[in-house]
Amino acid sequence: MEEKSCDCIIIGAGPGGLQAAIHLSRYNRKVILLDQGGGRTRHALHIENYLGLEITSGKELVDTGIKQIQSFGAEFRREHVASVMAENGFSVTTEKGRYQAPYLIVSCGVVENLPKIKGMNKFFSRAIFTCVDCDGYHTTGKKLVILGDSLDAMRLAFAMRQMFTPDITLILPAGLMPDDHAELLAEDGIAFLAGVPQEFLGDTALTGVKLADGQEIVCEVVMLSYDYTLNDSCLAGLSLERDGNGTQISTSPGCETSVQNLFALGALKAGKAQAIIAAGQGAMVGIEINHRLLGL
Ligand SMILES: Cc1cc2nc3c(=O)[nH]c(=O)nc-3n(C[C@H](O)[C@H](O)[C@H](O)COP(=O)(O)OP(=O)(O)OC[C@H]3O[C@@H](n4cnc5c(N)ncnc54)[C@H](O)[C@@H]3O)c2cc1C
Structure with missing residues (x-):
């Protein structure tokens, strides 16, 4: 098992996770983004409500985003996260490695039923x-x-x-x-x-x-x-507060969950599931985590 540590681990290469990685890696922060592949955004064939892109596909948005984060030095790994523990910050385990960071962003999305x-x-x-x-x-x-x-x-x-x-x-x-x-x-x-x-x-x-x-x-x-199911099995070891229906993850307006320094973005959290909203959340959380890392 490979063991690595970084400033922030991100689970999920949806628009939220990718945008957070862009912001953090452009502060020269060490970021590891873990993604198993697939995902809802990839299924979107025609996205035409994303500012600045008259029409694109989810696949194009995600694939371009992965190249973009790598160009700023973020590490992208095609791995399935099996579990997350809140110990000494966060410890994230996949089939290939164990990763440690003081900050964690979960952007794992949902699957349609x-x-x-x-x-x-x-x-x-x-x-x-x-x-x-x-x-x-x-x-x-x-x-x-x-x-x-x-x-x-x-x-x-x-x-x-x-x-x-x-x-x-x-x-x-x-x-x-x-x-x-x-x-x-x-x-x-x-x-x-x-x-x-x-x-x-x-x-x-x-x-x-x-x-x-x-x-x-x-x-x-x-x-x-037919509603959705959250991709949250890797978070089972954490007691995260949920919204009124007990389904989506509750967060502060700044996307922080009930576990300090753990942020949730996109369709996983209560709110509107749109690519541009998830990306906006990712930018906001990237900036916030950098402020906390600065500690000034
Ligand atoms: C058919 C369709 C059309 C759509 N059209 C639009 C549109 O026109 N405009 C718009 O704004 N939105 C659209 N959406 C919705 C939009 O794509 C998403 O809701 C939005 O981008 C938020 O995605 P997300 O980041 O929450 O999750 P996702 O895009 O699903 O990304 C989550 C990622 O996390 C990965 N993951 C999950 N669990 C794990 C794990 N344990 N370990 C590692 N990786 C994991 C997944 O494989 C996936 O790659 C559409 C969705 C669908 C299905």
Whole structure:
């Protein structure tokens, strides 16, 4: 096992972790960034709400960010973090090494809870979306199906109706929707069906959703409402305060968690999951950690 120490360890090469690494390494601080690969940002095919970049992909954003941090001397390591302990600062263990630092930034993100539906990979991020802030705009004026497993999907349907398209069919598991809620949807012209989605249809373009009972619902785009799971298993050894739902990590406005000198960025923490927001948090935290290192 390799043993190394540095000023700050960063877990996760999302926009937040990368931006923090840029700031810290440009103060000539020693930074190790550990990332296992994959990640939500990489799945974003078309990011067009990031200032200064008319259109980019998450992959391009991350790959350029990795080159950028390396150019300033940060050490990038493709490793999976198994555990984090708060002892003498922070001790982070991967399959290849043990790393020690007085400051730790976690930017590990989340994974979407995607239902098993045939054709998901083919259309994901092209015509099947999970994030209104990211991709709602791409549904403007289109024939939309919303799939979900809770009444959050109904709230999403009303929001999509107001902002993007009047042509919406909401599909939920049987027994979930109270009758009076279905009437409210009908008043807004939103169609409702109880059913189990089985397959996304279409060769190159999405043309519809097939249900387990054989019905085929014609559509051009799909929004999914199935919530997320945090990539936080490596933090199990720390007792971090969580938000009201007990899910996302609570932080101060400066992104510090309930464990001193441990900062959380991006979708892992309570707040809005957007690339530019995570990057802003990363810049803020990088500057703050440098101030603490200066100790002046
Ligand atoms: C389809 C899609 C489209 C999107 N479109 C947009 C958009 O248009 N605009 C926008 O602003 N945002 C968009 N997003 C959301 C956005 O990409 C992220 O929410 C945002 O960038 C914050 O990401 P993050 O840094 O929290 O996590 P991520 O980007 O997921 O990065 C986390 C990283 O941590 C790594 N990691 C996790 N656990 C470990 C571990 N134990 N050890 C080592 N590494 C680990 C992961 O592998 C990953 O590389 C989109 C997301 C998706 C899925």
